[in-house]
Amino acid sequence: MEKILPTSTAGSMPKPSWLAEPEKLWSPWKLEGDALIEGKQDALLLALKEQQQAGIDIVSDGEQTRQHFVTTFIEHLNGVDFEKREVVKIRDRYDASVPTVVGAVSRSKPVFVEDAKFLRRHTTQPIKWALPGPMTMIDTLYDNHYKSREKLAWEFAKILNQEARELEAAGVDIIQFDEPAFNVFFDDMNDWGVAALERAIEGLQCETAVHICYGYGIKANTDWKKTLGSEWRQYEESFPKLKKSNIDIISLECHNSHVPIDLLELIRGKKVMVGAIDVASKTIETPEEVAATLRKALQFVDADKLYPCTNCGMAPLSRAVARAKLQALTAGAEIVRAEISI
Template sequence: MNALLPTSTVGSLPKPSWLAAPETLWAPWSLEGDALIEGKQDALRIAVQEQQRRGIDVVSDGEQTRQHFVTTFIEHLEGVDFERRETVRIRNRYDASVPTVIGAVSRRQPVFVEDAAFLRRQTDRPIKWALPGPMTMIDTLSDRHYGSREKLAWEFATILNEEARELEAVGVDVIQFDEPSFNVFFDEVHDWGIAALERAVEGLRAETVVHICYGYGIKANTDWKATLGAQWRQYEASFPLLQRSSIDTVSLESHNSHVPIDLIELIRGKRVMLGAIDVASEVVETPEEVAGTLRRALEFVDADKLVPSTNCGMAPLPRRVAYDKLDALVAGAEIVRAEVAPRG
């Protein structure tokens, strides 16, 4: 692995067309039974091979074995009824039919540990696994039991910590928690959101990451972004709190966004996983465009703490486009790596 500017992805990569409908977010599986299990593993192998072939340093599963970055975890928990659906507003952006919490939530068995162990066997490179964060989990449900977003978040944080410890035990090097809700519910982030996240990472030796972005490149998200004005300053609410937290790395959206690059100064001292690839566009960045984004960030983060990455997951993109974007990410990182290496 490159010790300087190691490349990574946020999470999802497009699935093969024989596993799920292409360019469709959260598409249902095209296989079932044993064929689905085998198909998921084959897709995971492909995702690993493609990342390695293109030079990605920290390899993920590409979320090939799950339909949804939040509900696939939740559907393995007790206390949540997936037959009882209710429509809720997701992150104050769009309505969705979601499952309902009807009793005490608990984890009856590991959710992703077997898949993570399979990933570990596919590569000698460091591996990363993404989990939903506590606040984003509660925002993807209807609660008819706890009556308190904070109380339910704490329950989920404990469950996530159990899962994360077992992921670490099977060889996961980096554990990422996805918290797009941190860009919406600022009072809750301050009052209990950061604390719940720290409960989720308690006792871990693996590198911990919180990923905060502006969402997949779907219409509901792009429409929301269009209302945010010339500067997106949402990170100002969470970054000072995260800078004082026990989280190792903060993952943020940057390339082709309106996030002022100097906001990175607010997390000085943390590792910064910088989104240098736009996942809301099928236009493939040039290596020089990626390098330009990384150079601007280096004014506010030391080179030994910068991790070039994508803005968000790439599941809805055409596979060719997604992998070409990984080529650009790696090539852009190499340009900047050569520039900063001589000065240490």
């Protein structure tokens, strides 16, 4: 990365209304068959264009070809029955009807590799690709086969590693693993969660990132945040372990959160994607607000290791709001860039 403070998004962008119902997670597709394949590619190009027009440096597919950041990956695997559903509590916060693991899990074909090749063909910019992390995957399923969260996580880590290696070969520059579960299940995370993540990145030459946030701006998450008190210290549990890990970049929620900024001291030396855009609010940040968040982070992160980003995915937002927020992110990063280079 030549540019200092290169900007990116956490992953998802809103979908166009002709592809799926906007501002909604798990929104069903409005097209089918060949029209759906073409529609997803059109939406991917649109998401790319919107990022480019907003001045985003490290671009993604906007997760346009997936309904959900976890389940779409799982849908392509063997051993999971989507017809057989059970209600489980996701991230200890809300009940959801989820598919059941009925046999050994495996990946018979690539999941996102063709999409990644398609994106690579349409841009020369650095590309970031998001995959669900092993621990967050097991939190979105009912396991009737392994009967062990840890065992299932290790199986998923192996599968993710296969996918990640092919994504790297397709030209992806940064592979990001989304692990919101790291903010909830501290014992598991310390016992085997970070180790499973390291299994997922084994042998990769491209950069790797882990994204740990407080969730999309949906009611179950915003309600949970209200119970966390005036200081959100969850990162204190995962950062020491992640600092010692082989993961290159740590992506976290910062703006409008109650995360004490000095927790970043725990990962000093790592590259950090600092969330400077609140995705749980429709209010557009000013460039100055973004700059203020970045300046705070710069007390604990060297300028050449700071990557301005969004707090989480923007799928539940309207396209106009997402667009304006990305423009604010770029403008805020520009302010701080100018201050650094003086």
